[in-house]
Amino acid sequence: MKNIKSYIVQIIGAVMTLALFTACENDDHVPEFTLTGPSDEVAFQNTFLDEYLLSTETADNIAERFVWNEVNFGVQTEVSYQLVGSISENFDAESDYDSGALLITNDAVDVSFLLKMADELGLDDDPSTDDIPNTGTLYFKVTAFAGSGEGTDAQSTTSEVVELPITLVEKSVESGDTVRDITSWGVVGSGYNDWGAFEDAPFYTTDTDGVYVAYVNLLDGEIKFRENNDWTNNYGDTDADGTLDAGGDNIVVTAGDYKITMNLNDNTYTMEEYSWGVVGSGYNDWGGAGPDAKFFYDYTTDTFKVGVKLLDGEIKFRLNNDWGTNYGDTGADGTLDDGGDNIVSVAGYYMITLDFNAGTYTMEETELLGVVGSGYNDWGNAGDDYILTEVNPGVWVGENVELIDGEIKFRVNEAWDSDYGDSGADGTLDPGGDNIAVTAGTYLIKLDLSEGGSSAYSLNAR
CATH class of the missing domain: 2.60.40.3620 (Immunoglobulin-like)
Known part of the structure; x- marks a missing residue:
């Protein structure tokens, strides 16, 4: 019996020694995991604007919230994301925006950051500096990576680069x-x-x-x-x-x-x-022949402007097509006088500007663009062209223009000495270009002939 007990004790000791040795050996063995490629490519999910208007007044606002999809690298490890922005399409310049490592799939970028990048691009908001642009393009991309994203086994995926067209709102007044x-x-x-x-x-x-x-x-x-x-x-x-x-x-x-x-x-x-207009025998028979010629607001000068074809006669300026508030010019000195004398008008094409800050007005005979065509006035045979107003330098607008099925062009002072069409039907104005096909409807018309502008036009149905 004694020998049997001794034998059992020896067996138990051997087993414990083997277990201990095996445990110690396993303590030195670290499982290795090999990262496979991501199951999904990272890509932006939000819709980007055609233009981002930037100004110091809105510096604290969110310019864009970038949103992207979640990426799975095939192992249970932390996935981080990094959003970067650059003034260079190749990101060979130092990134102006870097979110750092993010554990979420979105990041909000403020206007202030885009203004900083615009400064790096050499843009400015001064309308007097014609040689310095106020428009440019910024570039953004997002990268997803597993763990630290470093080392020989690092895996990552980077989105396509998106372009953000930016415009610095010019300041002048x-x-x-x-x-x-x-x-x-x-x-x-x-x-x-x-x-x-x-x-x-x-x-x-x-x-x-x-x-x-x-x-x-x-x-x-x-x-x-x-x-x-x-x-x-x-x-x-x-x-x-x-x-x-x-x-x-x-x-x-x-x-x-x-x-x-x-x-x-x-x-x-x-x-x-609220609507200021031109009324008088020099325009609409004191309101009997149609509504007043409407003024448009020009933020670059903090004034109201209208492009108008006048007749020989007299005019005044009134609010809301009504005589409750009206201005004339008693001394014929360019001063707006409440209820003042009628202003003598001479037939021609004029840009009239009302400056309520200074209490003055100006009437400048000038060249005005207008709408002509079978789609509006039978190429001038069925009435005057629709006169547009240059609300900002080089930017012309027309409001609630009633068109019919046909074609139109834009010409200066109802003459064919200078006109614009669209030869490629690509939304770009061409001097002397092809007629523009239109369908019946009421339109808001905008032309951009500003210096350095795109020569684009839009016909927006309302």
């Missing part, structure tokens, strides 16, 4: 230390652009930070206010009480010309009928 800029906010809706069929009507800065104003022609319908032509940030009015509600109800509107003031300091807004 000073009011104290303030300038008039286009803001990132706009008016959208069935009452303006069919909920985004074309760009939103812009709000402009005022003397008060956070208080913006828009001058807009509306249709019967509904509107909201949104930022960057996108729905990420938008305001409505849920109780129809003049309070801005984030994501609130649509605002019901009736057709007409309005001045909309949006106050982001106390989240309120106001809408008032």
Whole structure:
């Protein structure tokens, strides 16, 4: 019996020794994992704008929230993401924006960062520097990587590079230390652009930070206010009480010309009928032969302008096609006088400018572009051309232009000495180019013949 017990003890000891040896040997063995390639390529999921308007007034706003898909590298290890932006398409210049390692699949980039990159591109917002551009392109990409993303077994995937066309909003008009800029906010809706069929009507800065104003022609319908032509940030009015509600109800509107003031300091807004026009025997038989010639707001000079064909006669300027508020010129000295004397007009083509800051007006005989064609006035045989207004340098607009099926062109002072068409049907104006085919409808027309501009035009149906 004693020998049997001794034998069992020896066996147990041997087993324990073997187990201990095996455990110690396993402690030195680290499992190795080999990363395979990612199951998905990383790619941006958000929709980018055709143009990003940048200004110091909106520096704290989000310019774009980059969103991308989640990537799986086939092992249970941490996946990180890095968003970088550069002024160089090849990213051979030092990246101006670097998010660092992110564990989430999105990153918001503020306007301030894009302004910094614009400065690196050599852009400026001074309209007097014709040799320095205010437009350019920035480049962004995102990379997904497993773990630290370093070492011989590192695996990563990088998205395609996206281009962000940027425009620095030019500043020119000073009011104290303030300038008039286009803001990132706009008016959208069935009452303006069919909920985004074309760009939103812009709000402009005022003397008060956070208080913006828009001058807009509306249709019967509904509107909201949104930022960057996108729905990420938008305001409505849920109780129809003049309070801005984030994501609130649509605002019901009736057709007409309005001045909309949006106050982001106390989240309120106001809408008032607002339209200055030319009236008189020198234009529309004192209102008996049609509506007044409407002035458009020029933010680059903080004035109101209209391109108009005048007759021999007299004119005045009045608000909302009504005599409640009107201006003439009692001393014929270029001063706007409330209820003043009629202003003598001589037949010709004029750019009229109202400067309410200075209390003055100017009438400059000039060359004006107009719409002509079988799609409007039978090539001039069925009435005058539709005269456009140069609202900013080189930028011309026409509002609620009634076209019929046919063709049109743009010509200067209703003569064929200078005209524009579109030979390639590519949305670019060509001097003396081919006729532009149009279909019946009411249009907002815009031409860009500014220096350094794209010579683009748009016919937006309303």
